[in-house]
Amino acid sequence: MVLGYLLARAGIDVLVLEKHVDFLRDFRGDTVHPSTLQVLYELGILDSFLARPHQQLKRIGAQIGPFQVKIADFTHLPTKCKFVVLMPQWDFLNFLVESAKGYSGFRVMMETEATDLIEEQGRICGLRAKKRNNPVEIRADLVVAADGRHSVMRQKANLKSEILGAPIDVLWMRVSRKAESDPEQSLGRVSTGKFLVMLNRGDYWQCAYVIPKDGFDKIRAKGIESFRKDLAEVAPFLSDRVDELKSWDDIKLLSVAVDRLRDWCRAGFLCIGDSAHAMSPIGGVGINLAIQDAVAAANILAPSLRAGEVSTRLLRKVQQRRLFPTRATQRLQIFAQDRIVYPTLRSGAPIETLPWPIKLLNRFQILRRVPARVIGLGFRPEHVRIQASQ
Ligand SMILES: Cc1cc2nc3c(=O)[nH]c(=O)nc-3n(C[C@H](O)[C@H](O)[C@H](O)COP(=O)(O)OP(=O)(O)OC[C@H]3O[C@@H](n4cnc5c(N)ncnc54)[C@H](O)[C@@H]3O)c2cc1C
Known part of the structure; x- marks a missing residue:
């Protein structure tokens, strides 16, 4: 265009x-x-x-385990x-x-x-x-x-x-956003073996949940409830809304x-x-x-x-x-x-320190x-x- x-x-x-x-x-x-x-x-x-x-x-930041970090500053x-x-x-x-x-x-x-x-x-x-x-x-x-x-x-x-080559795929989904209590900024979030990017689209979050390539079947086999729990673990403020994801139809697989x-x-x-x-x-x-x-x-x-x-x-x-x-x-x-x-996705260990x-x-x-x-x-x-x- x-x-x-x-x-x-x-x-x-x-x-x-x-x-x-x-x-x-x-x-x-x-x-x-x-x-x-x-x-x-x-x-x-x-x-x-x-x-x-x-x-x-x-500016771009991320939540990596318990650490809130600043990564890029566009103001210069x-x-x-x-x-x-x-x-x-x-x-x-x-x-x-x-x-x-x-x-x-x-x-x-x-x-x-x-x-x-x-x-x-x-x-x-x-x-x-x-x-x-x-x-x-x-x-x-x-x-x-x-x-x-x-x-x-x-x-x-x-x-x-x-x-x-790309060792990852992305699950793409929407979850509603609460303007009064949710963070304002779009943010990357990383926790034990999980990687989530959230784009603020006003009344909802567009979520990109990164998974290992061809890993969707394994995630599906564990059931939607288990997936909702994973999502709530990486973004705890979504806990009261993850059940908006009613079925796998609400979650799109995007192959990278x-x-x-x-x-x-x-x-x-x-x-x-x-x-x-x-x-x-x-x-x-x-x-x-x-x-x-x-x-x-x-x-x-x-x-x-x-x-x-x-x-x-x-x-x-x-x-x-x-x-x-x-x-x-x-x-x-x-x-x-x-x-x-990919190593973050494969690791089951909690994040206790930041890479240098x-x-x-x-x-x-x-x-x-x-x-x-x-x-x-x-x-x-x-x-x-x-x-x-x-
Ligand atoms: C999950 C995911 C998230 C991403 N997020 C970002 C991001 O936030 N920011 C970013 O910069 N990049 C992002 N990217 C990368 C980005 O999507 C692509 O690099 C970008 O869209 C490429 O632009 P394009 O115009 O070449 O192709 P596309 O954006 O794919 O556009 C191709 C267009 O051609 C049309 N089309 C296809 N085939 C035909 C046909 N035969 N006849 C007529 N029309 C046709 C399609 O409908 C489409 O409109 C993401 C990629 C993935 C997989």
């Missing part, structure tokens, strides 16, 4: 397909980071974005917004569509699922889709796959991925994948976001990395697209530009999931600027370089 916005703003005709009837999917997290807010600022739409209901997170970032915004992603996507509709070249087709690519003489020159079971054929100078971590388009393009394509493009075709590199939820950075890909792609491709076709050499430039930040972020995610999150890096972060405010920079800005932040067309 961000790439569609940027290209339409540059005077290029864009058609964005979305297979669902709306954006009310509940699986992608809510964080809009300072790097993305900077892009909105550069586009002149930050104020209208911030006018929508949201929360601002200036060299950006317009020195905080992370929490906004449900459907609101963010609706905002982008409404903002993009001001550009005559922008169109979005909802309920339209891309199913195949059209290839002629070795070049992708369009795609096939179905709109409510009716076949549609669309021709284009460039097809961009931004269809997420289960990308069908990248398979159809026959692009091979390297599986980097971390992978990366070897080649992100072919003639006439480019993958960005999770389609090129599926991200783990760790650090909540995947949405923002996908947006950075979009900004880089627009900067590199818009001048050629205005003139018609783009060369494969230019498409490769997008990959070259985004490979380092993607690789570095995935490395950190894999380190965190393999060395911190957390102790240092908690003690010295200046050190909390480092995780803030990595999470909030990421590696090689992108800026909008393409002017709006007259």
